[in-house]
Amino acid sequence: MGLFNNLQLPFAQHALLACTIVAVTCGLIGPFVIMRGMSFAVHGMSELAFTGAAAGLLVAGNAPAGALCGALVVALLIGTLGDRESDRDSSIGVILAGGLGLGVLLLSFYHGFATAATNILFGDLFGVSNSQLILLLVIGITVIIAIVAIYRPLFFASVDTEVAAARGVPERILSIAFLVVLAFTVTGAAQVVGTLLVLSLAIAPAAAARRFSSSPLAIAGLSILIALVAADGGLIASLQFPSIKPTVFVTGISFFVYIVSRIIGPAIKNRQNRALQLEEVVN
Amino acid sequence: MLRNQRAWRAGTDGGPHGDEVVRLDNATLSFGRHRLWDSLTFSLKKGEFLAVLGPNGAGKTTLLKVLLGLQPLSSGKVEVLNRAPRRGSSKIGYIPQQRKFDSQSPVRGRDLVRLGIDGHRPGVPLPAVTTRSRVDAAIRSVGAETYANAPLGKLSGGEQQRLRIAQAVAGDPAILLCDEPLLSLDPASQDAVASLIDARRVAAGTAVVFVTHEINPVLPYVDSVVYLVDGQWAVGTPEQVFTSERLSELYGIPVVAARLGDRIEVVTSHGGALMDLMDEEKCRLLSAMENEGHRGPV
Numbered sequence: 001m002g003l004f005n006n007l008q009l010p011f012a013q014h015a016l017l018a019c020t021i022v023a024v025t026c027g028l029i030g031p032f033v034i035m036r037g038m039s040f041a042v043h044g045m046s047e048l049a050f051t052g053a054a055a056g057l058l059v060a061g062n063a064p065a066g067a068l069c070g071a072l073v074v075a076l077l078i079g080t081l082g083d084r085e086s087d088r089d090s091s092i093g094v095i096l097a098g099g100l101g102l103g104v105l106l107l108s109f110y111h112g113f114a115t116a117a118t119n120i121l122f123g124d125l126f127g128v129s130n131s132q133l134i135l136l137l138v139i140g141i142t143v144i145i146a147i148v149a150i151y152r153p154l155f156f157a158s159v160d161t162e163v164a165a166a167r168g169v170p171e172r173i174l175s176i177a178f179l180v181v182l183a184f185t186v187t188g189a190a191q192v193v194g195t196l197l198v199l200s201l202a203i204a205p206a207a208a209a210r211r212f213s214s215s216p217l218a219i220a221g222l223s224i225l226i227a228l229v230a231a232d233g234g235l236i237a238s239l240q241f242p243s244i245k246p247t248v249f250v251t252g253i254s255f256f257v258y259i260v261s262r263i264i265g266p267a268i269k270n271r272q273n274r275a276l277q278l279e280e281v282v283n
Numbered sequence: 284m285l286r287n288q289r290a291w292r293a294g295t296d297g298g299p300h301g302d303e304v305v306r307l308d309n310a311t312l313s314f315g316r317h318r319l320w321d322s323l324t325f326s327l328k329k330g331e332f333l334a335v336l337g338p339n340g341a342g343k344t345t346l347l348k349v350l351l352g353l354q355p356l357s358s359g360k361v362e363v364l365n366r367a368p369r370r371g372s373s374k375i376g377y378i379p380q381q382r383k384f385d386s387q388s389p390v391r392g393r394d395l396v397r398l399g400i401d402g403h404r405p406g407v408p409l410p411a412v413t414t415r416s417r418v419d420a421a422i423r424s425v426g427a428e429t430y431a432n433a434p435l436g437k438l439s440g441g442e443q444q445r446l447r448i449a450q451a452v453a454g455d456p457a458i459l460l461c462d463e464p465l466l467s468l469d470p471a472s473q474d475a476v477a478s479l480i481d482a483r484r485v486a487a488g489t490a491v492v493f494v495t496h497e498i499n500p501v502l503p504y505v506d507s508v509v510y511l512v513d514g515q516w517a518v519g520t521p522e523q524v525f526t527s528e529r530l531s532e533l534y535g536i537p538v539v540a541a542r543l544g545d546r547i548e549v550v551t552s553h554g555g556a557l558m559d560l561m562d563e564e565k566c567r568l569l570s571a572m573e574n575e576g577h578r579g580p581v
Contacts, residue, residue, distance in 0.1 A: 031389060149405050156402035159390050162379035163450065166351045166460075167403045168371015210389050214434035217408070219389050269434070 006239040014133050015125045015235055015246070021140035022192045022201060023231035025185045027224030028147050030206025031216070032178065035158040039203050041078055041179075044092040045186045046198035048074040051103030053120040053195070058110050063120055064132050067190055068139075071183035074099070079176045123194035123247040125235060132191065139188045146181045150174055155216060192231060193247045201227050204254040211265025213272065230254035302328040303365075304458050304490045305350060310359035312345060318514045319345060322359065325509055325518045329457070330488040332481060332504045334495055334521075337511035343494045344380065346511070347460045350492065351377060364457060371403060376451030376489075378461040381468075384443060386436035392446040393431045396421050399450035421453035422446075425479050441472030445479065452483050459483065459491045465500055473500045480504075498525070499546045521547065 006012050033042055049067040056066015074095060081091040119127065128136070147154075156164040157171045165171060189198045209222035234250030305327040312319040319342035327333050335343045348354035349361055352368035361367070364374055376399070384390070396418050397408065422431045425445040430438055435446070444464055451459055461480060465473045481504040484491050493501055498508070498521065508524045510517045512533045517524045524530075525547045530538040540549045 035389065148407055151405075151407045152398075152401065153403055153405060155408075156398045159384075159388060160395065160398060160402075163377055163399070164402065165353060166371070166375070166377040166379070167373075167399075169403050210387060214389060214391050216389055216394055 003236065003240055007236075011126050011128075012235075012239060014128045014130075016232060018125065018128045018133060018136050019192055019231035019235045019246075019250075020228065021136050022188045023227035024224055025140050025143040026189050026201040026231075027205050027227035028144065028220065029182060029185050030202055030223045030227070031209065031219050032147075032154060032158060033182070033203060034206050034210065035155075036175075036178070038182070039199065040089055040092055042182060042186060042202050043199055044078070044096040045071045045074045045183055046190055046195040047096050048099040048103075049187055049190045049198075050120055050195040051099045051106065053190070054103045054106040054110065057120075058106050064135055064187065064191060067120070067195070068135075068184070068187040070099070071186045072180065075176075075179035075183040079179050119194070120190070121194050121196050122245060123190070123192055123197065123250075125192055125238075125246045128191065136188050136191060139184045143181055143184050143188075146177065150177060154178060193250050197247055197251050200251040200254045201231060204258045205230060208254075208258040208261035208265075211261035212268055214269060226254065226257050230257065302330075304329055304363065305492070306360075306362040308360040308362075310349070310361055311357050312342065312349070312354070313357045320511055320516055321514055323509075323511075323516055325507075327458075327490050327492065327507075329490055330484060331506045332484055332491045332493065332501070333507050333509060334493050334498060334501055334505045335509045335511065336495060336498060338513075341511040341513060343511060344462055346509075347377075347462055347492065347494060350458075350460060351375060373454055374457045376454060376456035376459045378444075378447050378451050378459070378464050380462040381440065381444065381464065381466045383440060384435045384438075386434075388434065388436040390435045391432050392427060392435055392438065392442075392449075393418060393422065395435055395446055396431070396449045396453050399453040417453060421449040424452060424483070425449045439472075441468050441475065444468060444472070444476050448476065448479050448483070452487075452489075455487070456489060459489050461491065461493045463494050463496065465495060465497070470500075477501050477504065502545065502547065525549065 007016070033039060049071040052070020052073070053063040053067040056069070057063045059066070077095050078088065078092060081087070081095070153164070153169045154174050156167070157169050157174055161171065185202065186198050189201045193200055205226035206219070206223040208226055209219045212222055213219050230250050230253040233253050234248075235246050237249040237253075238244055238246035303326045307323050307325055309322045309324055311321050311323070323346075325333075335346060337343055345354055349356060350363055350368055352363075352370040352372070363369075363372070397414060399421075400414060400417055401408065422428055425448050427442065427445045427449060430442055431446065435443060438446070447464070451461075459480065464476055464480070468476060477500050480491060480493065481501075483489050484504070491504075493505075495501060498505070502521065505521055508517075508519060508521050510524050510530075510533060513535075515533050517529050517533055525540045525542075527538060527540045530540050530549060536551065538549060538551055540547060542548075
């Protein structure tokens with residue numbers, strides 16, 4: 001069949017691998033992003049990844065490396081300027097606007113391949129080169145190791161800040177570590193769906209997962225699963241319909257799953273709770 | 284300055300430092316020019332129930348932060364379990380000021396309780412049989428079996444507070460620090476929560492420091508009282524502290540304290556409730572300063 005043949009092609013396999021790595025990392029960090037109220041920080045980071053990518057393109061012809069630098073700079077700026085929760089939104093807004101303006105300026109100096117700019121903004125899944133794939137792999141593995149290492153204390157500090165502090169959980173170090181992990185994840189996701197649409201993989205799957213379950217581990221698993229369905233499913237769909245960018249399908253699927261979760265999630269959650277309570281009573 | 288250095292309980296004398304789990308010696312804490320408390324001196328023994336009272340902004344929560352090792356003193360000495368307080372001690376159980384969990388919070392009661400056991404350790408909280416049985420035991424000890432698997436955000440304030448107690452005792456602490464655990468609970472839940480905390484004290488000899496606005500719900504359990512008002516303080520048994528003379532001295536205006544059956548009532552001479560004594564603006568300012576102070580050493 002056409003799809004099967006398409007998946008034999010190296011560019012499609014590269015893209016599938018890239019999607020899978022990005023989906024796992026995004027699905028993993030998503031629940032933390034929501035718990036810590038950092039959706040806007042993720043958006044700010046991805047916008048500045050755009051500026052970084054434009055700079056990278058201009059200086060070295062390497063957008064992903066530039067994007068990573070951009071996102072890391074924002075992570076450090078948010079860590080230092082937006083320390084207090086009340087300041088955070090406004091400082092991210094300011095950094096975002098300023099950085100985006102700089103990105104537009106940088107792009108106006110760039111006279112290379114015309115679609116490079118839109119590729120940064122909306123993703124360029126089929127253009128993933130070997131070196132970019134290796135970068136994505138390194139990013140993915142780093143993110144997974146880091147999150148697994150800090151998972152429990154980060155969760156503690158995110159849902160139960162006071163008691164976590166009393167138990168000696170180093171919130172400050174964890175929050176900076178998480179910002180850096182976020183910067184890596186955002187850079188990877190920007191490769192797949194573009195800097196404008198990172199939230200469709202970094203937030204939507206976790207937001208949907210929260211509607212289906214209250215168990216932290218189940219939410220993490222579901223969030224990764226939904227991100228995988230959206231990213232890989234979106235890629236496969238665009239192989240079938242080559243005139244439409246994969247980004248459209250990826251964002252479309254994750255949005256659709258979120259809508260479904262809002263409609264049927266509460267009923268599922270209620271049934272789980274009733275079943276669990278019954279089990280507890282029987283025990 | 285009011286002081287009471289007398290041993291609080293006859294018959295528990297194990298030398299000067301015998302059973303003591305908490306000891307404050309001339310502890311002073313100031314934020315800028317404001318002195319929260321001056322030369323505060325008291326001690327707490329194993330299995331004792333200490334109530335910390337006083338108006339908003341008097342430094343009750345800050346006292347707990349000092350014991351948790353999160354807030355250094357300006358001067359004086361503090362010892363917890365015979366050493367300087369240390370952040371993250373597993374010997375201290377902490378029940379923070381009641382803040383209801385968001386209804387979409389991705390945690391169940393069981394998860395909250397488990398965090399009290401191993402939440403500070405790195406890694407992923409994989410299911411483990413021994414941890415599970417400790418969590419179960421803690422949940423049973425507060426009678427929360429029927430709702431421990433439900434989302435925390437869907438539970439009532441009283442149910443959440445029971446799970447908070449389970450979380451605090453799950454780590455088998457020697458000291459339990461409770462910050463206004465009765466706030467915004469209905470009277471029945473207040474009684475239930477207070478008696479659960481006391482049950483832990485009786486069963487395990489855990490010393491309890493209980494910050495509260497209201498003495499009456501805990502009066503049956505209280506061994507001693509630290510009363511903080513605007514830099515002044517009084518320490519002693521409820522009978523020693525809740526006298527018209529002492530409280531008038533503390534507040535600097537005439538106050539009448541009377542024991543009515545199993546309750547203590549305190550009113551100003553013109554009949555107002557004590558909480559109105561500090562005007563609201565001042566309270567707000569002081570608690571703002573207190574919060575500032577929590578961000579780092581002064």
